[in-house]
Amino acid sequence: MKRFAASTRKVGAARLVVDSLKRVSLTFIGDDHQLNYAVAKVVGSRLGWFPVDGLKVMTGMRKVPDLAALTEPERVATEAELLRGLRNQFRVIATPLPAGAVLQDAVWKDLWGSVIVWIDEDDKSTPKPRTPERQLYEDRAELAVRVKVQKGFGVRGGQTLEGRARAVADTLLPRLSDFLAEKPELTERKRQYVERGCRGDWPELQPAEGSPVVAALDRKPLAGFEEEQEQQQGQEQQQGQGEQKQ
Known part of the structure; x- marks a missing residue:
C-alpha cells in the first residue's frame, strides 16, 4: 500500500x-x-x-x-x-x-x-x-x-x-x-x-483456463485409496506366485 x-x-x-x-x-x-x-x-x-x-x-x-x-x-x-x-x-x-x-x-x-x-x-x-x-x-x-x-x-x-x-x-x-x-x-x-470469476488468485492471476483451486491440490489419492491400492497389489502378487507354482 x-x-x-x-x-x-x-x-x-x-x-x-x-x-x-x-x-x-x-x-x-x-x-x-x-x-x-x-x-x-x-x-x-x-x-x-x-x-x-x-x-x-x-x-x-x-x-x-x-x-x-x-x-x-x-x-x-x-x-x-x-x-x-x-x-x-x-x-x-x-x-x-x-x-x-x-x-x-x-x-x-x-x-x-x-x-x-x-x-x-x-x-x-x-x-x-x-x-x-x-x-x-x-x-x-x-x-x-x-x-x-x-x-x-x-x-x-x-x-x-x-x-x-x-x-x-x-x-x-x-x-x-x-x-x-x-x-x-x-x-x-x-x-x-x-x-475470470474472482477466483482468489489476486494479485498473481493464473491463466484464464487455469484454476487456482486445482493448482493448490497436492494431487494425493483420496483417503483410504492408498490402502485399497496396496491390498489390490498384494492380491495380484499372491495370485502371480500361485500361478508360478502350478
Missing part, C-alpha cells in the same frame, strides 16, 4: 479518475461506516458510480426492519452474500461494515476486483488505538486516505456529516487520480480478475 501526500490539483481529478478506472468498482473500508457511505455518495455523484446502501440492501434481503434483528453470524453471512453479488458489478462503490464480513479472508476473494481505499479520519484529541482490524485495513488497502478532523468556528459546515464527507472526497479524488496514474495497469488487471 502506498500513501500519497495531499494533492493541490482538484480541477479535472474526477474526469481523470473516470478515465483511469475503466468502469472498475471501488470499495471504501474503515471504522466509520456512516462516513464511508456519505463519502461514497459524494464521490459517486462526481464520477457517475453508484454508491451501494449496504444497510438498506441487507435488511431487504432478510426482510427485517433493522440489522439489529439479526444475530452477528447472520449479519456477517448476509453481508458476505451481498459483497459476493457485487463482485461482477462495474461502476459501483461498496462500503463494507466495520468488524463485519471484511474480517473473513474468504470475502476478500470478492473484493479484490475493486480498488480498495481505506478512509481514516485523524483526530488528535481522540487518537485511535492500534487494533487487528485497523491493521487489516492498513495491510490490504491499496490506497489510504487519511484526513484530519476539521474543527473551529471558521469551518463552515465542516462538523456535519455532509461537510466531513465533502472534505474527504476533495482529498480522495486527487489522491486516487495520482495513484491510478502511477499504476496504469492496475484497473485492467482488476477487470481481468473479475472476468
Whole structure:
C-alpha cells in the first residue's frame, strides 16, 4: 500500500479518475461506516458510480426492519452474500461494515476486483488505538486516505456529516487520480480478475483456463485409496506366485 501526500490539483481529478478506472468498482473500508457511505455518495455523484446502501440492501434481503434483528453470524453471512453479488458489478462503490464480513479472508476473494481505499479520519484529541482490524485495513488497502478532523468556528459546515464527507472526497479524488496514474495497469488487471470469476488468485492471476483451486491440490489419492491400492497389489502378487507354482 502506498500513501500519497495531499494533492493541490482538484480541477479535472474526477474526469481523470473516470478515465483511469475503466468502469472498475471501488470499495471504501474503515471504522466509520456512516462516513464511508456519505463519502461514497459524494464521490459517486462526481464520477457517475453508484454508491451501494449496504444497510438498506441487507435488511431487504432478510426482510427485517433493522440489522439489529439479526444475530452477528447472520449479519456477517448476509453481508458476505451481498459483497459476493457485487463482485461482477462495474461502476459501483461498496462500503463494507466495520468488524463485519471484511474480517473473513474468504470475502476478500470478492473484493479484490475493486480498488480498495481505506478512509481514516485523524483526530488528535481522540487518537485511535492500534487494533487487528485497523491493521487489516492498513495491510490490504491499496490506497489510504487519511484526513484530519476539521474543527473551529471558521469551518463552515465542516462538523456535519455532509461537510466531513465533502472534505474527504476533495482529498480522495486527487489522491486516487495520482495513484491510478502511477499504476496504469492496475484497473485492467482488476477487470481481468473479475472476468475470470474472482477466483482468489489476486494479485498473481493464473491463466484464464487455469484454476487456482486445482493448482493448490497436492494431487494425493483420496483417503483410504492408498490402502485399497496396496491390498489390490498384494492380491495380484499372491495370485502371480500361485500361478508360478502350478
